[in-house]
Amino acid sequence: MSKSAKLMTDELAGYKRAGKEFASHEVVNHSKYEYVRGNVTTNTVEGFLRNFETWYQWNISSR
Numbered sequence: 001m002s003k004s005a006k007l008m009t010d011e012l013a014g015y016k017r018a019g020k021e022f023a024s025h026e027v028v029n030h031s032k033y034e035y036v037r038g039n040v041t042t043n044t045v046e047g048f049l050r051n052f053e054t055w056y057q058w059n060i061s062s063r
Contacts, residue, residue, distance in 0.1 A: 008040050 009015040019025025
C-alpha cells in the first residue's frame with residue numbers, strides 16, 4: 001500500500017502502530033457500536049472479506 005493512503009480501521013490495538021505508516025489513520029469504535037463516522041468506515045473491507053470467505057468455502061475447502 002502507498003504511504004499516502006488513508007487507513008481506516010476498528011479499535012484493535014495492533015492497528016495503532018500500523019496507522020503510523022500512513023498519511024492518516026481514522027478509527028471507528030465497534031465496541032461502542034460505532035460503525036460509521038462521516039466517511040470513516042470499515043464496512044467495505046469487511047464486506048469484501050465476507051465474500052472472499054464464502055467463495056473460499058465453496059471453491060477451495062470443499063475439495
